[in-house]
Amino acid sequence: MIATRALSKRYRGGQLAVDGLDLTVPAGSVFGFLGPNGSGKTTTIRVLMGLIEPTSGTASVLGRPVPRSARAVLPHVGALIEGPALYGFLSGRDNLLRYDAADPTADPRTRRARVEAALDRVGLSAAAGKKAKAYSLGMKQRLGLAAALLQPRRLLVLDEPTNGLDPQGMREIRTLVRELASDGTTVFLSSHLLDEIEQVCTHAAVMAQGRLIVQGPVADLAAGARSRLVVTTPDTGDAARILKEQGVTDLVVTETGVTAEPPDREPAELNAALVTAGVRVRGFGIERASLEDAFVALTGEGFDVAG
Incomplete structure (x- = not known):
């Protein structure tokens, strides 16, 4: 579902954010993308979503090169990256209606039903009428996740999806991720919370200072350390x-x-x-x-x- 080869990204000023990354995400997996803050996770995701150009190397999503084929790929990908961009003066429901209307592949005849289903799935039905500027950080994260779930997706890319959530909210998001995976969606989950990855992911990769340290099934990675x-x-x-x-x-x-x-x-x-x-x-x-x-x-x- 995702593959990178020798992927690197250097920003102006010489900062090397991603250094020669070779990453392989199997179809049907819940793939944890691990690393401390500043390790290159979000930069990698931004390249995969066609938001920035890599300095060198290649990346593909759903078997198509990105960013060149981003227009063909992205309608099949749901994403929540660095927190949702919301219209604060609109309600949560109206934000989702606006998101869906901007999607050329979305059927307007089912728009309201899909919005209500997405709100219910992330536990925001009761707050759907409140303006987004009144939402807590955790509620905004939920709304961003709802936007990613407006249509069935082959791949879901989530960058720190439990940011700002209380323990109950974190459990609910983990349950939702498992449900999506059981329905056949591949989930690519970036986090710096090791416990979160261990509880929900089938595979994982560890980044540090822009470089890939290790990747593989979570059980195999844990087995590499001594009991x-x-x-x-x-x-x-x-x-x-x-x-x-x-x-x-x-x-x-x-x-x-x-x-x-x-x-x-x-x-x-x-x-x-x-x-x-x-x-x-x-x-x-x-x-x-x-x-x-x-x-x-x-x-x-x-x-x-x-x-």
């Missing part, structure tokens, strides 16, 4: 000593317990050894590696760094 043995206990010193005697390596002692390299032997045997030695074990288990663990393992840095 950890986690023992919660107030007797941290004794726990570390017993685990070391049992052949456990790479121990890290914290205020609340001990973490270590997962053992080769049966974990239940280690737990029994701790209890037999009088260690008060309040929690014991193997903690699965997360996407955040994979990112730190790949880059050696936290995810909220500037770049």
Whole structure:
């Protein structure tokens, strides 16, 4: 659905925002595009949507080159990029009616029905009559998403779609993304929230400082980081000593317990050894590696760094 080859974008003044990007988005996937703020995600999306020209390299969307074929491609793509552009003096409903009227492929006979369906889908039916300037940031995000859903789309491109939403709103958007994917829409989702990507995406790519670090199925990316043995206990010193005697390596002692390299032997045997030695074990288990663990393992840095 999306492919780039050696894609680069350098702005005036020499800033290299995207550096040699090779990206492949499979059809039918929910693809998470990850990276800290300033990593090149939005610049890449703007190239894919034909809003800016790349400095070098190529990009294609739905099998057609962009920006050259943008007019043919974009009617099949819904997008929410850097927040919605709204007419503040119009109601939410009237904004969507204006958006739809500007689409030459939209059927005017079904316009109002489609607008009401889109408003309902993002939970804005009750506020549809309010002027957009009175909307909160989260409501504006919802309205922008509704605009992207006015017609069936083969591809949906969302740039930080949960920006400004409360936890309940974030859950609703995640549910909506899953529903769209189950209906056959490919979703390309840009975010700097690792937990969000891990919960909803089937595939992901990680950007840092304009370069692609890794891409692939989310499960495979997380598997690239090590799981950890986690023992919660107030007797941290004794726990570390017993685990070391049992052949456990790479121990890290914290205020609340001990973490270590997962053992080769049966974990239940280690737990029994701790209890037999009088260690008060309040929690014991193997903690699965997360996407955040994979990112730190790949880059050696936290995810909220500037770049």
